Amino acid sequence: MRSSGDTRSNSLRNIGLIVRREYKNRVTQRSYIITTILFVLFSLVASCVPTVIQFFAARSNSQSHITIVNNAGTTADLSGDRLLQYFNSNLNGSTSNGAQIPGQQASQSKGTPHFALRVDTSTPISQLQKDVKDGKLDVLLVLDRTANKDVRFTYYTASASLSDTDLTQIQTTAGQLSVLDKSSRLGLSPTQTQNLLAPPVFNVVYTQKGSGNDSLISLAGGYFLGVIGTVLIFMAVYLYGMWVAGGVADEKGNRIMEILVNAATPFQLLWGKIIGIGAAGLTQMVCLVGAGIIGLLLQGPLSAVLQTGGTLFNLSYIHTSTTLLLLLLVYFILGFLLYSTLFAALGALVKRQDEVQNAVGPLTALCMVGYMASFIGGSVAPGATWFKIMSFVPFWTPTMMMMRVATNTVSSWEIALSIGILLVSIVICAWISARIYRIGILMYGQKPGLRQIVRLLRQ
Incomplete structure (x- = not known):
């Protein structure tokens, strides 16, 4: 008779094997390699655009x-x-x-x-x-x-x-x-x-509750970082969530799932796929962000070579801290985990991969609401009541709370509360998704409706 420790160890081993399989299969795909290269090139070019524009402007001027x-x-x-x-x-x-x-x-x-x-x-x-x-x-x-x-x-x-x-x-x-x-x-x-x-000495200082005084440059830099973080989180949630849903639907359509469920439990398959694809996505994001940082740091030498005589990029213009970057990583990971569990469940309900787009439409729209609200609230009213309330809705927390953190309109207890709500929501969504996933991966008939899904959850 197996002990609970052996069962747990075997479960972790199976999840680890699935993670390695998913990660290796994803990063060795030609489409993944080409996309990553294009992301890196785009990031390098985009970060150097200001210096290049300055060069051509100087030549034409x-x-x-x-x-x-x-x-x-x-x-x-x-x-x-x-x-x-x-x-x-x-x-x-x-x-x-x-x-x-x-x-x-x-x-x-x-x-x-x-x-x-x-x-x-x-x-x-x-x-x-x-x-x-x-x-x-x-x-x-x-x-x-x-x-x-x-x-x-x-x-x-x-x-x-x-x-x-x-x-x-x-x-x-x-x-x-x-x-x-x-x-x-x-x-x-x-x-x-x-x-x-002589002009008067006129300083603009933005004082936020629970934080220090920020200059206009610091405030603009914080908003800039908030925009970057919001875009990265949205990309991770949608792009890599679609990878999860598409992977599940593809394995189900090819009948591979019938073989996999004999080697591992649906729960192990679910989390192995989520973590494996998430790791592949995180690798791609690291390449993208790293290329952007390298491109920004190269603006100085590039400006000297092109003799633009422009202002060099200074990292101190961006109001960053270790806490801010850590929270960006936390919301990035938690946001992906929350949505990917739901994407996996929806992918298990369709018969073919070409049906995934329609199946995840409502979930994509839900994510888009938070994405758009982040830009509106962050630029117009980061301290507004509606923005604060919406930032605690778990489906919108990753993008909206990131913007609030970047613009210094959030206190420590609000950050802790939002992370706690996200963790609880991930557990609930994972439980719901695991039950749907367990039954949905072996359903090859008509796509179940809402009533059938509720009935599956009660079983």
Whole structure:
């Protein structure tokens, strides 16, 4: 007579054998290998897209040639070369407060400056206007005075684009010069003018209950990580859940299931298939995430090679912690286990693999509700009551709670409660699925309806 320990050991051994079989069969399939390679390539390319776009934008963004005609006389104590230096410093460089004060140098931007500036004092304005019209000159900027002696700027260009960034930059610089000119005529010193133009210190701090204070960058980084986690969890639930359902239906359709049930119990078959396919899916996800991280880290060297001169990727922009990454893994695994048990049960109820899509339709729709609500709530109202309530529904917890954690709108007890609810739900769904699976895998007649399923559960 076998002891309970021997029975448990034999059960674990059978599950382990099934796990290895499912994992090996899945990862050695040509479709799996090709899909994994495509995932890795897509992740690498997608992570490098910002740097590549920056490279092509820099190549297509040729110099903008601007001619300045000053008919306003001395403006803000500037004229001639000093006025040209002012425009060059503000348009091709930057200062601490965004305004160039007479006598103060601005740091020049790296590489070739975008604006090629010159002051023209001899060519008639009509000829310069014709040069703009003929495309020989990009911009003509004329300075003169109004009746009130205020400086006036006239901007001539052949470009009719509504998103003219050059115009925006020149307007900003012209506005600063106008303020400087008025300050000079009022007798203010350069230091007084600098203090007048200095922007106020304005910090935005988001304070959440039970957490520290976060800057806007940290909040945006948290939302970014929440989006990534939500997408990964949804992909795992749907894609790998379909693998489970399809695998069960395929074995049932090929009559392989009749052989398997003689070597292992339906419970062992169920969990062996779920864990084996889940491990294969997790392997694919690790490759996907790893390739994305490598691609992000390569943006620095890639930017240096392409000489884009752009801002390098900094991992500190993303508000992450060990706890956050651990919870991502926990919700990832628990979400897959919850849905895969139901996918397996539904796969056992169909006769052929081509019927799986229709059978899992309601379950897919249920998962999609939480997926969409995660984005809506995370971006619009992460602290809303409806979002909190929905995040405790076990079918929506993995995606919605992940978004709440990433946006710092959840307390520790809520996280613990959600994990507890998920674990209890997995046990209940596993019990229900095991009973359906035990009988459904050997049913080859008409697909049972809801009443028949309820009757099966009562047996």
